[in-house]
Amino acid sequence: MRCRYCQCTDSKVVDSRPTEDGTAIRRRRECTNCGRRFTTYEKIEEMPIIVVKRDGTREPFDSSKILRGVRKSCEKRPVSAAAMDELVEEVVREINNTLEQEVTTIKIGELVMKKLKDLDEVAYVRFASVYRDFKDSNTFFEELKKLLGEQNAQ
């Protein structure tokens, strides 16, 4: 397990416990080089979930891809790394809970969008614009207008 701060590969485990859904072990580690602590998740059993992409091709499910997308959407927004991790964890849990072997990228996108909307509206619109693959900026602004309309209605 590589330290995410100094890239050192040697760390000691200071705490381990299973995640809520029981599919992984959450480990708190301390880097032996820089002394900083970080958390890792190790899967207990590999859930063979396959992602079906828009063009029909398939690839193994990879939660780090979701996290990358979420991070990108949350750039320069007041969203903590912990909140992003948590969002991705929730999405993964929901996908696992469906007990389906295949999940579409559209479904994943919808789950992420639903949660991002509560977390940060700007991040939500950014994510939606990439994920829904809006054909033109009009569609994007329609979505934005709907979102702002909802805000005004509250």
Ligand SMILES: [Zn+2]
């Ligand atoms: Zn380190």
